[in-house]
Amino acid sequence: MELRQLEYFVAVVEEANFTRAAERVHVAQPGVSAQIRRLERELGQELLDRSGRTVRPTAAGEAVLPHARAALAAVAAARGAVDELAGLVRGHVAVGMVTAGPTGTVADMLAGFHAEHPGVGISLAEDTSERLLAALREGRIDVALVGLAGPPPPGVSVQVLVDEPFVAAAPPGDPLAAHDAVTLQALCARELIALPRGTGLRTALDTACARAGLTPRVAFEASDPNVLARLSARGLGVAVLPTTVAAAHATELRSVTITRPGLRGRIALAWRSDGPASSAAAALIGHARLTLPGLAPAQTTDARSMSETSAPDSSSRRNS
Structure with missing residues (x-):
């Protein structure tokens, strides 16, 4: 499991759209889709419902979402702590x-x-x-x-x-x-x-x-x-x-x-x-x-x- 996979997953959920999520993370849409598919294979569950006009998290996706956000926040906090120590x-x-x-x-x-x-x-x-x-x-x-x-x-x-x-x-x-x-x-x-x-x-x-x-x-x-x-x-x-x-x-x-x-x-x-x-x-x-x-x-x-x-x-x- 990679941080970028969690970042892309959170972006797709919040944007409810792969194209907008790809623009937000500055990555081509196929790259976003591929990384999320890898995350789903690793977890053994589909995280996103792609059947409708907008993309929605599945039940498994809803369960994963707060943990993904927490992981990204923890990484941001770690970087912030280092920056603060360095006076940046x-x-x-x-x-x-x-x-x-x-x-x-x-x-x-x-x-x-x-x-x-x-x-x-x-x-x-x-x-x-x-x-x-x-x-x-x-x-x-x-x-x-x-x-x-x-x-x-x-x-x-x-x-x-x-x-x-x-x-x-x-x-x-x-x-x-x-x-x-x-x-x-x-x-x-x-x-x-x-x-x-x-x-x-x-x-x-x-x-x-x-x-x-x-x-x-x-x-x-x-x-x-x-x-x-x-x-x-x-x-x-x-x-x-x-x-x-x-x-x-x-x-x-x-x-x-x-x-x-x-x-x-x-x-x-x-x-x-x-x-x-x-x-x-x-x-x-x-x-x-x-x-x-x-x-x-x-x-x-x-x-x-x-x-x-x-x-x-x-x-x-x-x-x-």
């Missing part, structure tokens, strides 16, 4: 960012890291928070900027950068705009405009509704909160937005406090609790924690400190 920081780091996240802030952070460590390759990908956290836990990325509706999942530590309430936003002519606050129940009676499932904002909304026995009527979805605001401004529904986004569209939209319960969301820097896989990843995490603006740099995986919804707001003068 090199290799590659993979960064994830929630779609429509603070692109400029992340770009500045990565530019600063590149200036300090020019020998480290950097890749950046956008996705939903749910998929980014899964990739982080599986070791496919080293650090991520994600949206959180509650505590981080097991095995993930975070540094909260932004913590703000969500509001309902509607144009001035909408009946909702005449109110200072709206209950979650009343909000669910309206057609809503929200981020897609898997995002921190949508998770906060869906979780709060489920706890209250409500079903939100989401008529429009978009991955950019600013698009949600523009759709609402054109009378297509009530947008559920972070406070800062709603404030940026104050000339077009009226922000209404959501109560019983209120909703909060967080943007956080996230990394694996058991530590980075390489010295390059460790350097990136340290650099990001020092340079990204935000709240106090405290790690937490405590659900009590990161509740999914805030306490009901009883201070508003008029409720819808």
Whole structure:
């Protein structure tokens, strides 16, 4: 059994395609296929189901996958330990960012890291928070900027950068705009405009509704909160937005406090609790924690400190 066979196997599983996996590992596709076939013959089991349009791991492949990832991570850690001993920081780091996240802030952070460590390759990908956290836990990325509706999942530590309430936003002519606050129940009676499932904002909304026995009527979805605001401004529904986004569209939209319960969301820097896989990843995490603006740099995986919804707001003068 060779490390390259494990590397190719993991790449095919994650890409669900031999061609994309070959491009990822910079090897011709027949070479990838041949090495995986050799691994299967050695183990005496087929690891991949090649019968469908996408390649999927078999039951044997699912059993082998975590061990293959662990072996590759151990090798990367060994190389990182040697580099650290020699005072070197090199290799590659993979960064994830929630779609429509603070692109400029992340770009500045990565530019600063590149200036300090020019020998480290950097890749950046956008996705939903749910998929980014899964990739982080599986070791496919080293650090991520994600949206959180509650505590981080097991095995993930975070540094909260932004913590703000969500509001309902509607144009001035909408009946909702005449109110200072709206209950979650009343909000669910309206057609809503929200981020897609898997995002921190949508998770906060869906979780709060489920706890209250409500079903939100989401008529429009978009991955950019600013698009949600523009759709609402054109009378297509009530947008559920972070406070800062709603404030940026104050000339077009009226922000209404959501109560019983209120909703909060967080943007956080996230990394694996058991530590980075390489010295390059460790350097990136340290650099990001020092340079990204935000709240106090405290790690937490405590659900009590990161509740999914805030306490009901009883201070508003008029409720819808």
